[in-house]
Amino acid sequence: MARKVLLIEDEPHIAEAIRFILSRDGWTVASHATGHAALDAVRRERPDALVLDVILPGRGGIELLGDLKDDPALAAIPVLVLSANSRERGRAEAAGADRFIAKPFANDEIVAALREVAGP
Amino acid sequence: MPRTALTGTRVRERRLLLGLKQADLARTAGISPAYLNLIEHNRRRVGEPLLVTLAAALGLDPAALAEGAETALIGGLREAAAGASAAARAPEIERIEEFVGRFPGWAELLADRQARIAALERAVEALNERMAHDPHLSAALHEIVSAVTSVRSTAAILAETDAIEAVWRRRFHRNIYEDSIRLSEAAAALVAYLDSSQDGETGLSSPQEEVEAWLAATGYHLAALEGHEAPPAARLVARAEELASDAARTIATAHAGRYRDDALAMPLAVITRALAAEGPDPARIAAALDRPLAAVFRRLATLPAGQGQEIGLVTCDASGTLTFRKPARGFTLPRFGAACPLWPLYEALARPMVPLRAEVEMDGRVSHRFLTYSFSEPRHPGGFDGPPVIEAMMLILPAEGPRTGAERPIGVSCRICARGDCLARREPSILGTAEPG
Numbered sequence: 001m002a003r004k005v006l007l008i009e010d011e012p013h014i015a016e017a018i019r020f021i022l023s024r025d026g027w028t029v030a031s032h033a034t035g036h037a038a039l040d041a042v043r044r045e046r047p048d049a050l051v052l053d054v055i056l057p058g059r060g061g062i063e064l065l066g067d068l069k070d071d072p073a074l075a076a077i078p079v080l081v082l083s084a085n086s087r088e089r090g091r092a093e094a095a096g097a098d099r100f101i102a103k104p105f106a107n108d109e110i111v112a113a114l115r116e117v118a119g120p
Numbered sequence: 121m122p123r124t125a126l127t128g129t130r131v132r133e134r135r136l137l138l139g140l141k142q143a144d145l146a147r148t149a150g151i152s153p154a155y156l157n158l159i160e161h162n163r164r165r166v167g168e169p170l171l172v173t174l175a176a177a178l179g180l181d182p183a184a185l186a187e188g189a190e191t192a193l194i195g196g197l198r199e200a201a202a203g204a205s206a207a208a209r210a211p212e213i214e215r216i217e218e219f220v221g222r223f224p225g226w227a228e229l230l231a232d233r234q235a236r237i238a239a240l241e242r243a244v245e246a247l248n249e250r251m252a253h254d255p256h257l258s259a260a261l262h263e264i265v266s267a268v269t270s271v272r273s274t275a276a277i278l279a280e281t282d283a284i285e286a287v288w289r290r291r292f293h294r295n296i297y298e299d300s301i302r303l304s305e306a307a308a309a310l311v312a313y314l315d316s317s318q319d320g321e322t323g324l325s326s327p328q329e330e331v332e333a334w335l336a337a338t339g340y341h342l343a344a345l346e347g348h349e350a351p352p353a354a355r356l357v358a359r360a361e362e363l364a365s366d367a368a369r370t371i372a373t374a375h376a377g378r379y380r381d382d383a384l385a386m387p388l389a390v391i392t393r394a395l396a397a398e399g400p401d402p403a404r405i406a407a408a409l410d411r412p413l414a415a416v417f418r419r420l421a422t423l424p425a426g427q428g429q430e431i432g433l434v435t436c437d438a439s440g441t442l443t444f445r446k447p448a449r450g451f452t453l454p455r456f457g458a459a460c461p462l463w464p465l466y467e468a469l470a471r472p473m474v475p476l477r478a479e480v481e482m483d484g485r486v487s488h489r490f491l492t493y494s495f496s497e498p499r500h501p502g503g504f505d506g507p508p509v510i511e512a513m514m515l516i517l518p519a520e521g522p523r524t525g526a527e528r529p530i531g532v533s534c535r536i537c538a539r540g541d542c543l544a545r546r547e548p549s550i551l552g553t554a555e556p557g
Contacts, residue, residue, distance in 0.1 A: 011266050013295040017273035020288065024281075055262065084265035104269035107276045 005114065006047040007031040008038040008064070009082070010056050014103075018051060021107045022114065035059030039067060042074055049118040051110070054083035054092065062088070062095050069096035078117035080110070126221040127171070130185050132160035134178045148177040162221030165214075183450070183488070193220055195452060196231030198536045199238065260310040267303040271296055330368035331375065332445060334360050340446050341424045345380045346388050353377040375444075379422065382415045391419045392427055400431070400517055402493050403475050413475070413495055417513045421446050432516035434465055438509070448516040450488035454533040461544045462530045465514035468494035472510060479519055483531035483539050489519035 005022055009015040010033045019029045030045065032038045035056045042050065050068070054061040061081060068074045081097040082105070083089075089100045098117040101109055135145050146156040149170065158164040166174070168182075175182040194216055201211040212219075220227045274292045278284070284292075344356055353376035363369045386394075386409060398404040402416045409416070421433030432448025445453045453459070464478040476494040496512035519527075531537030534546045 011270060013270035013299055014266065014273065016291065016295060017270060017277060020277055020292075021273070084262055084269070103265055104272045107273055107280075 002026055002028040003048040003118065004028045004030065004045065005049045005051060005118075006038065006041055006045065007051045008033075008035065008056065008061065009051070009053045010034065011053070014053075017107075018110060021111060022051075025111050025115075027114070033057070035061065035064040039064060042068065042077065047077065049114055050077055050079045051114065052079055052081050052097075054081060054085070054088050062091050065092065065095045065097060080113050080117055126162045126217055127166050127186055128160045128162040128164075129221060131156075131166075131174055131178065134180060134185075135160075138178065140178075145174070145177055149173045162218050165217070191450075191452075193227055193231050195536075196234050197227060200230055200234035202535050257310075260306060263306040264303060264310065267299045267306060270299045271303065274299070327365055327367035327371055328443070330363055330365060331372045334362040334368075334372060335375075335446070337362060339425050340422050342376060342379050342422070343424065345376060346383050348384065350380050350383065353380050378418070382418050385415060386411055386419050388424070391416075392423065395420065395423075395427075400491075400493075400515075401477075402495075402515060414497060414511070414513060417493070417495065417515055420515060430518055433513060434459075434463075434516070435511055435513040436465060436469060437511060438469070440466060440469065443511070444513075448490065448518070450518070451482055451490055451516050452532045458546070459533055460531040460537065461546070462528060462542070463514065464492045464494040464528070465512050468496045468514065469510065469512035472496045472498055479524065479527045480530045481527040483529065483537045489523065489527055491517045491519045493517075 003026070005027045007015060007018055007022070007029055009018065009031065012033070015031050015033070019031055022029050030041065030047070032041055033056070036059055038050075038052075039059075041047075052061045052065060056064070061083075065079055065081065068077065068079065075096075078098040079096065080099045080101060081088075081092040082101050082103055083092065084103040086102045089102075092100045099113045101113060131145075135142065142156055142160070143153045146153040149156065150173065151159075151170070155164065159166055166186075171186055172182050175185045178185070197216055197220070198213070201213055201216075274295050278289065278292055278296075342356065344350060345353065354373050356376055357363060357369050357372045360369075360372065363372050390409065391405070394405045394408050398408050400420070402413055402420060405411075405420070406413045406416045417433060421431050423431070430448060431446075432451055433444065433446045434442055434453065435444040436442050440458065442453070442459060447453050459465075464476050464480065467478075468474065468476045473496070476492075478492050478494070480490050480492055482488045482490065492514050494512065494514040496510055498508035498510045500506060500508055529539055529542075531539055531542070534542075535549060537545075537549050539545075539549075
């Protein structure tokens with residue numbers, strides 16, 4: 001059974017590309033464009049991993065990450081954080097990110113990182 | 121007197137001018153001719169008692185022997201030493217004057233390079249700050265990186281995937297096309313934004329330094345703003361070529377506007393007459409003229425040459441940041457960072473509305489004494505419900521009369537202050553050889 005990843009990215013073209021490359025790697029990808037929608041979706045769908053952009057409309061990625069890690073039922077879900085600002089790395093890691101990838105990224109980087117944080 | 125002359129050189133020049141032999145002056149001063157010879161060649165430091173004796177023998181004021189145009193040069197070299205890498209061999213601070221005396225050209229070059237490095241560091245800091253906090257720049261860069269991310273990822277999919285469904289291929293081609301347009305528009309907007317703010321905003325001086333350079337060029341006296349026919353402050357500022365950035369022009373306009381108001385309220389003839397009648401005590405002048413104390417401080421510090429050039433003024437806001445700096449001779453002001461916490465200015469800041477008169481002694485090879493008047497007051501531009509905006513100010517005048525022993529020892533800033541026993545020290549001094557006391 002394919003594992004499920006939740007992609008939270010508000011840039012539709014980036015979301016489309018990531019969706020394609022992760023699907024090609026065997027993941028079932030569900031995507032959302034806002035933090036609020038993503039939190040509900042995580043609680044509902046219990047994905048195997050999250051790919052989370054930092055800058056989102058409304059609730060930001062780092063805040064959302066904090067909420068997830070504060071919730072014992074969701075804290076174990078591995079989270080891969082994406083950001084165009086490499087200075088966000090410290091904040092993301094402090095908030096509990098399992099991996100940080102700076103944009104622009106290589107597609108292989110996303111695939112390898114997700115495999116790594118979500119386990120075999 | 122040559123620009124690079126030092127104390128020893130000045131002693132020698134004065135002695136030769138008076139036709140004195142080295143042995144005669146040495147005898148008068150109670151030292152050996154050999155020692156005087158070392159002094160005259162800047163190979164030995166002159167302590168204050170000996171300086172006073174030599175000055176008396178040469179018919180000069182001790183300050184005239186000790187203080188010269190090289191003070192700023194030595195200050196620049198001290199700043200260079202302060203910035204030396206911890207891994208580098210420590211500069212010989214105690215021989216700094218000898219260095220200036222023997223190699224004036226190299227000393228000037230080093231001080232000049234230090235000033236350049238400091239200016240470039242400030243520019244980098246300003247640009248870094250701008251990159252981090254400018255919302256327009258941040259948004260423009262984010263737009264560009266997002267478009268680049270999409271193009272890169274999508275192009276890689278197309279390039280690396282042999283068999284891709286037609287529907288996906290068409291979608292990705294369209295995405296790349298749209299992102300390329302988005303990218304070119306974002307890049308054009310970024311270039312336009314940077315071009316529009318290029319003049320001065322990314323320059324090497326801070327806005328405050330631009331304003332200070334402008335005021336220093338006028339001697340801090342804005343003659344055009346004296347009298348009832350004075351032009352609006354903004355017009356005067358618009359003509360000042362030294363003020364390159366918008367921020368500097370904003371600060372200068374506020375300063376000039378207040379100057380104009382002060383000048384109208386206390387015309388030059390009135391303030392100079394009051395100064396002559398009441399002496400320099402600003403509270404007495406304020407009472408005599410029935411004007412605000414702060415305005416009197418500002419007027420006294422901006423009198424024309426010959427009437428107030430010896431009066432310095434520093435002001436700070438509630439954070440302690442110096443917001444105005446008019447130096448007084450011998451009272452060195454820090455170019456960067458915080459000043460000496462023992463300045464009466466900061467005591468006044470902690471005690472609003474309490475006038476504070478204090479004699480101070482500035483750290484240095486030859487100490488300079490000053491009479492300071494300090495005061496701070498809150499303003500309430502937001503009304504009773506708004507936060508108080510506090511400004512503190514300190515007038516700096518040369519001290520007259522004999523030393524009283526009550527002078528407060530102060531410095532410029534911790535890093536270049538040699539007072540070993542200072543209880544208010546924030547950080548070690550690079551001049552760490554001074555004996556306590």
